[in-house]
Amino acid sequence: MKRASPPNFDQSAFRQALSQFATGVTVITTRAASGQLIGITASSFNSVSLSPPLVLWSLATRSASMPVFRTNSHYVVNVLAATQLDLCKRFATVKGDRFEGVSHAAGDSGMPVLDGALAWFECHNRSRYEEGDHVIFVGEVERCGVHENAAQMLPLVFQSGQFHGLKPL
Numbered sequence: 001m002k003r004a005s006p007p008n009f010d011q012s013a014f015r016q017a018l019s020q021f022a023t024g025v026t027v028i029t030t031r032a033a034s035g036q037l038i039g040i041t042a043s044s045f046n047s048v049s050l051s052p053p054l055v056l057w058s059l060a061t062r063s064a065s066m067p068v069f070r071t072n073s074h075y076v077v078n079v080l081a082a083t084q085l086d087l088c089k090r091f092a093t094v095k096g097d098r099f100e101g102v103s104h105a106a107g108d109s110g111m112p113v114l115d116g117a118l119a120w121f122e123c124h125n126r127s128r129y130e131e132g133d134h135v136i137f138v139g140e141v142e143r144c145g146v147h148e149n150a151a152q153m154l155p156l157v158f159q160s161g162q163f164h165g166l167k168p169l
């Protein structure tokens with residue numbers, strides 16, 4: 001079988017090309033065995049399978065929360081609304097307790113579900129794949145829900161390093 005040719009671009013050109021792909025924004029939340037609540041902003045979320053219901057997302061190997069996500073069985077994917085840009089930034093940057101002042105409730109699995117999320121998926125992790133500098137997590141969805149006012153809400157969208165509130169064409 002033929003092997004991959006070496007890239008003809010540098011990392012910044014790769015990032016710039018990738019960033020043209022518009023994504024939604026999620027916060028992935030979990031509770032460590034110690035009881036500590038953990039959350040990270042992630043745009044790498046996507047659907048995988050309807051039956052069984054599977055989703056995926058990826059986390060940088062060097063991420064401080066990797067030890068918890070590597071060992072925890074459950075997490076929640078919270079899909080952010082355009083009004084939750086502050087949460088997106090908070091869960092991407094704050095070094096201390098990212099849940100301070102953030103309203104949330106425990107889902108059926110005991111993992112935190114963020115109030116105001118456009119949708120949420122409570123997952124049991126099914127598999128992990130180490131690829132390059134990230135780990136891909138595949139989660140089996142045990143429960144999911146949609147905000148009761150979702151029809152009147154805009155999703156938070158990330159593209160080319162900027163945030164948008166997506167309006168239908």
Ligand SMILES: Cc1cc2nc3c(=O)[nH]c(=O)nc-3n(C[C@H](O)[C@H](O)[C@H](O)COP(=O)(O)O)c2cc1C
Pocket residue numbers: 025039040041042043044045058059060062063064065066088089091092093158
């Ligand atoms: C819009 C946006 C999307 C992001 N998506 C991801 C992602 O999919 N995977 C990832 O590992 N980091 C992603 N990040 C970066 C993490 O949120 C950030 O590095 C965070 O601080 C990691 O937390 P930790 O080091 O405490 O684990 C994203 C950041 C932003 C602002």
